Amino acid sequence: MTSFRSNKSDLITSKEQLIAVLSGGSKPKADWKLGTEHEKFAYRTADFSALPYGGPNGIQAFLNGLTRFGWDGVYEGENIIALSQKGKGSVSLEPGGQVELSGAPLDNVHQTCTEVTDHLKQVKTVGDELGIGMLGLGFTPNWRREDIQWMPKGRYKIMREYMPKVGTMGIDMMTRTCTVQVNLDYSSEADMVKKLRVSLALQPIATALWANSPFTEGKPNGFLSFRGNIWRYTDPNRTGLIPFAFEDGMGFERYVDYALDVPMYFVYRDGFIDASGQSFRDFLKGKLPAYPGQLPTVADFEDHMSTAFPEVRVKSYIELRGADSGPWASLCALPAFWVGLLYDSASLDAAAEIVKDWTAQDRATLRDDVPTQALKAKVRGRSVQEIAVQLLELSRAGLRRRARFDAAGMDETGFLVPLQEIASSGITPAEKMLASYHGAWKGDVTKAYAEYSY
Numbered sequence: 001m002t003s004f005r006s007n008k009s010d011l012i013t014s015k016e017q018l019i020a021v022l023s024g025g026s027k028p029k030a031d032w033k034l035g036t037e038h039e040k041f042a043y044r045t046a047d048f049s050a051l052p053y054g055g056p057n058g059i060q061a062f063l064n065g066l067t068r069f070g071w072d073g074v075y076e077g078e079n080i081i082a083l084s085q086k087g088k089g090s091v092s093l094e095p096g097g098q099v100e101l102s103g104a105p106l107d108n109v110h111q112t113c114t115e116v117t118d119h120l121k122q123v124k125t126v127g128d129e130l131g132i133g134m135l136g137l138g139f140t141p142n143w144r145r146e147d148i149q150w151m152p153k154g155r156y157k158i159m160r161e162y163m164p165k166v167g168t169m170g171i172d173m174m175t176r177t178c179t180v181q182v183n184l185d186y187s188s189e190a191d192m193v194k195k196l197r198v199s200l201a202l203q204p205i206a207t208a209l210w211a212n213s214p215f216t217e218g219k220p221n222g223f224l225s226f227r228g229n230i231w232r233y234t235d236p237n238r239t240g241l242i243p244f245a246f247e248d249g250m251g252f253e254r255y256v257d258y259a260l261d262v263p264m265y266f267v268y269r270d271g272f273i274d275a276s277g278q279s280f281r282d283f284l285k286g287k288l289p290a291y292p293g294q295l296p297t298v299a300d301f302e303d304h305m306s307t308a309f310p311e312v313r314v315k316s317y318i319e320l321r322g323a324d325s326g327p328w329a330s331l332c333a334l335p336a337f338w339v340g341l342l343y344d345s346a347s348l349d350a351a352a353e354i355v356k357d358w359t360a361q362d363r364a365t366l367r368d369d370v371p372t373q374a375l376k377a378k379v380r381g382r383s384v385q386e387i388a389v390q391l392l393e394l395s396r397a398g399l400r401r402r403a404r405f406d407a408a409g410m411d412e413t414g415f416l417v418p419l420q421e422i423a424s425s426g427i428t429p430a431e432k433m434l435a436s437y438h439g440a441w442k443g444d445v446t447k448a449y450a451e452y453s454y
Contacts, residue, residue, distance in 0.1 A: 008299035012284060015256065018301055022252040023189065025316025032185040032343060033105035035089070035317075036112045036335045039098045039178035039325050040454065041135040042127075048446045050140075050148045051097050053079070057130045059097050059151065065126035066091060079152045091119075095156040096148040096175030099123070099134065105183075108404035109339060109412040113332040120328065120454045134454045136331075138213030138227035138324025140176045141445040148175045154272035158265050162276035166263075169233040177227045178325035180210070182335040183317045184342055189251050194352060195342050196312055197250075200241050201355035203311040203322030204228075204366045205391060206337070208374040208384045209419055210323035210330060212429035212452075215445045220437065222372065224430035227324050229371035234309070238262045241367055242310045243360045255314050259301075260284075262308045267291050267300060280304055311367075326429060327452060329418045336415035339402070340395030347398035351391065374428045388423040392416055 042051045052058045063080045071083035083091040089104040101119045106112050123134055163170025186192035211225035223229050231239055264275040275290035282288050283296045305315055313319040320338050341351050362379050369377040375385035399412040441447040
């Protein structure tokens with residue numbers, strides 16, 4: 001770990017400051033935590049429609065309602081756009097009004113599952129008063145783009161105008177998708193690289209296990225994870241499986257180089273300055289067209305890193321981003337799955353062995369195939385289902401060795417049970433939904449709101 005340190009407000013005068021943003025995240029294993037984030041669709045229970053921001057039953061009223069539970073409002077101008085609470089993480093808004101809990105760094109999956117449960121109870125309490133429900137799926141089953149009101153956040157306006165210039169589905173990603181992700185620690189540069197490579201290669205396996213976005217605007221869309229497909233057409237300069245991560249010489253500096261080459265969205269100075277498509281390298285030279293003659297701070301670089309969206313993202317920790325959001329059990333299963341694989345050295349070694357011979361083309365083909373085929377997709381002659389079963393065995397063994405127990409003496413392996421059922425049956429949540437659509441739902445996707453709301 002480098003000893004170099006910078007304050008967020010320091011002007012960037014050397015590359016070492018940027019590398020230190022990542023290397024400074026290195027922690028001894030005893031200090032490793034996990035942070036779970038999940039998004040859900042806020043809707044009117046009366047007609048399953050998207051919420052506006054304002055009004056007596058809109059997103060603004062909903063966020064204000066949550067402040068009774070000790071949350072403090074975060075404002076952009078006069079608009080409340082997020083909530084924060086010391087030691088509790090934050091509640092924020094995605095562009096289309098999706099509500100996200102960014103959980104606190106916690107010791108174990110029992111704690112993170114309690115956190116999710118407490119949050120969903122608060123959300124339901126306020127939502128019931130306002131006629132607002134929360135749907136846990138990867139893609140909205142019935143809303144059109146024009147049905148969704150954009151949230152009043154400056155960065156989203158910039159992204160909204162830029163996205164159509166670089167891809168065909170960025171607007172859908174922003175307004176019509178929800179994900180669940182987990183943030184995990186690393187002990188060193190080598191540990192980061194190993195975890196990054198394993199988790200990048202295996203993100204399509206997670207996409208398959210959590211796949212539950214088979215509908216668009218009321219009809220089957222031909223996909224099991226339409227959310228997974230959307231990311232393929234969002235912005236090739238800032239998404240995907242970052243093949244360089246598997247090349248010799250990968251480390252903190254190589255990831256910094258990647259981040260520097262991701263086109264910018266904005267600079268924040270008492271408001272958002274549109275720098276979309278411009279180069280952070282030019283910013284480092286004081287030659288940013290949107291902000292000429294000015295140099296970036298460390299905080300500017302951290303903001304910029306948050307605008308890269310690879311399947312696994314590196315900050316001062318790593319974010320695993322490949323799964324559709326889903327029901328309560330799936331929100332607890334995601335951190336359990338990845339903690340069991342990546343926080344236990346034997347399981348991590350075994351997972352690395354599984355993917356060691358996969359080529360860049362193997363990984364890319366798998367990512368392309370999984371949104372439609374899910375567990376039936378294949379890589380190097382093996383089905384995703386077969387690999388998922390093996391990974392769940394490794395994860396379960398890793399969680400057993402971790403030996404984190406709840407008050408009843410249960411370890412974390414119980415959170416994997418829903419995944420084991422999916423992997424052993426080969427039937428994804430999306431396929432169950434499609435069977436309901438063609439059966440009991442009689443072609444009415446709004447029935448999903450009764451079954452998949454929190």
